């Protein structure tokens with residue numbers, strides 16, 4: 533256990549402390565000792581608490597502050613027949629959501645794949661989580677098919693898909709005995725999870741994400757293709773196909789994409805994409821194509837974002853999303869189609885990369901949503917000189933973006949030379965000496981363009 537000392541006296545709470553000095557006019561000494569944690573490395577996909585190479589063994593035997601790693605090359609599926617209970621501060625650093633899947637097995641018993649205990653800090657990175665069915669929450673309904681979070685959970689680079697439950701088929705953020713849970717999601721995708729309502733007043737659904745009474749921060753992430761299904765004409769009035777944020781919940785959403793979720797009908801305020809009766813602050817995001825409506829916000833704001841159906845008070849704008857697919861990186865994303873109004877329209881860029889890890893911004897500004905269109909780069913650093921009256925040929929080259937490329941010249945080439953817009957070849961016979969400066973521009977198939985200042989010197993002989 534790590535220990536922090538003030539004036540030689542150990543603080544009781546481990547590495548995360550809050551401390552009030554009784555006298556700030558005198559000097560104090562703060563020191564720390566750090567335990568040498570054993571290294572936990574998962575070497576087998578077997579789910580056996582007695583196997584020292586298993587994830588369950590590492591979780592069971594780790595102490596607060598430990599990190600669990602996976603052996604190089606270990607990929608595949610860990611099938612589990614009961615929940616992975618995180619009851620202490622640990623980090624599980626998976627090899628990548630495209631490399632390691634944790635799946636509830638064939639049991640008929642319902643459980644959340646991960647259960648984060650109240651008051652616990654936990655971090656899950658680089659994992660996929662599937663087939664969970666939820667844990668009975670204090671509200672009496674199965675909640676959090678993939679993950680039920682009662683603690684403080686950071687979820688990074690994960691894929692939560694094809695889980696089911698009543699509240700929060702993908703993830704439920706809900707208190708247990710009253711401590712407010714905190715959920716910070718980054719660089720992740722939550723897709724194809726399905727919530728089914730029950731004819732009882734306490735089911736609120738939320739196909740992808742259910743926030744009952746905590747704080748959720750969603751950045752650089754995609755909520756797609758989740759569904760909430762109304763059963764037996766229940767009277768619940770706040771169903772969210774993608775996200776439901778209940779009245780005691782707060783959410784901040786930035787650079788995220790909520791698309792193609794669905795809601796099959798309810799009583800009041802049912803929304804296919806985001807249904808928020810609590811507070812929601814949304815920036816730089818896309819909400820599009822959700823059956824049953826894109827957006828409902830009881831309080832909060834949505835700015836510098838695109839909402840396809842014009843709900844939440846924005847003008848309707850089609851963000852021109854591609855399908856959810858592998859666009860590179862460990863998690864699925866919705867790409868932006870050529871000419872998308874999301875490209876380069878974020879008013880500020882507060883993230884260094886997109887969901888895939890592609891550096892932001894590309895081009896003149898960040899793109900709205902979780903996906904940044906990669907701009908092509910002109911690789912030609914300089915052009916050879918030519919001689920008046922002698923044939924000249926040089927080729928502009930580019931990389932990145934989405935070939936094929938279209939070339940244009942802004943300004944003028946030396947007299948006698950012309951550009952082939954599809955090949956980038958500059959050729960002809962120069963007719964006049966001089967130094968000619970111009971700007972070359974390449975545009976890729978996504979209509980993304982980049983420019984570079986270049987020049988050609990033509991000598992008279």
Ligand SMILES: [Ca+2]
Nearest residue numbers: 894897898899
């Ligand atoms: Ca951009």
